[in-house]
Amino acid sequence: MAAAPEPGVHILVDGDACPVKEEIYKVARRYAVPVRVVTNSYYRVPAEPLITKVVVGAGFDEVDDWIAEAAGARSIVVTADILLADRCVKVGSVVLGPTGRPFDAASIGNAVATRALMADLRAMDQTSGGPPPFSKTDRSRFLSALDQAIVRLRRTIA
Secondary structure (H helix, E strand, C coil): CCCCCCCCCEEEEECCCCCCHHHHHHHHHHHCCCEEEEECCCCCCCCCCCEEEEECCCCCCHHHHHHHHHCCCCEEEECCCHHHHHHHHHCCCEEECCCCCEECCCCHHHHHHHHHHHHHHHHCCCCCCCCCCCCHHHHHHHHHHHHHHHHHHHHHHC
8 A cells, every 4th residue: 555645746747658657657656656647638547546637738839838837846757758858857857758768957958969960860861760669678767767766856855
């Protein structure tokens, strides 16, 4: 049985294409950390008090805007969107990619630059394909990173 949630500590999920939602729910239950899955489409989330679905409009960047406005120093944000990660890092959030890759002040600048470079290469037809397939190793790395992020965040808040 999970402990009572700690005030303010929460997980915000960029939910439209997140491959690790079940892993997030599993870790959140263990630590009794509330989760908000933010999306601009309707789909099911577990009917549990700790898990909330937030559906925003379908406009460009509405999910990102909602998450960026809700994020703060007591937030763990899960996203593969580099520009959203950048916005959340700037307000002090802990930010993880779905593969467990952490984004922080030291790494986000390089990630934004790489994203821009890849966009330019795609525009010039100099690259094809996308990221490698999501693997069991990615899933495991994410579980470990989320677990560590919750523990670290709780220590800094205590």
